[in-house]
Amino acid sequence: GDVRSLLLWRRLGNDFARFEPELTTGGFGRPAAVAGEHGDLQSLRFLAVNDSAITHYGYTRAEFLSMSIADIRPGEDMVALLANIARVEDDVDRAGVWRHLKQDGALIHVEITSHPLDFMGRKAELVIAYDVSARVAAESELHRLAQLEALIADVSRDLLRCEALG
Numbered sequence: 001g002d003v004r005s006l007l008l009w010r011r012l013g014n015d016f017a018r019f020e021p022e023l024t025t026g027g028f029g030r031p032a033a034v035a036g037e038h039g040d041l042q043s044l045r046f047l048a049v050n051d052s053a054i055t056h057y058g059y060t061r062a063e064f065l066s067m068s069i070a071d072i073r074p075g076e077d078m079v080a081l082l083a084n085i086a087r088v089e090d091d092v093d094r095a096g097v098w099r100h101l102k103q104d105g106a107l108i109h110v111e112i113t114s115h116p117l118d119f120m121g122r123k124a125e126l127v128i129a130y131d132v133s134a135r136v137a138a139e140s141e142l143h144r145l146a147q148l149e150a151l152i153a154d155v156s157r158d159l160l161r162c163e164a165l166g
Helices: 020-025 051-057 061-065 075-087 133-165
Strands: 004-010 032-036 046-049 093-101 107-119 122-131
Touching (some): 046 061, 075 093, 093 122
Antiparallel strands (some): 107 122
16 A cells, blocks of 8 residues: 655755654654755765654664665666755755665655755755555556557557458
8 A cells, every 4th residue: 555654854954843753753653764965875864764664664773774865766766866856945845756665675656745844953854755656556557558459449440441441
């Protein structure tokens, strides 16, 4: 099923205090983590993580806190990730669907929305990563079926023309 993930990235700035109780106690009931950046990929580190993120992604808390957001992305997505980070402003960023890697290597599709905030004096983003893997798979299957339907329609038209000719 769909699972919401909350990831905090040290990026922008607002008020972390209003989210602190939920994040430190896991009160959101959804995966949450904190990550940061200083303008280069190596500094996009997770700063905190809640129990739901640990359960959904399969990493331990210590593993998450030793990782950067690059570690949960397929390598081929890094150029797009860096381009997205460069575009982020001091407002809500609806970044769309991205791919994340779970600890077991499973690839999931997540819809990302981030909110700027201050995390313990650091510029950060609260990132909601909603697992849309089932939706992406269903959309892919619908696209495949539409292509198949179009092919069948083309073949049927050709058969009818051949039949009419003779």
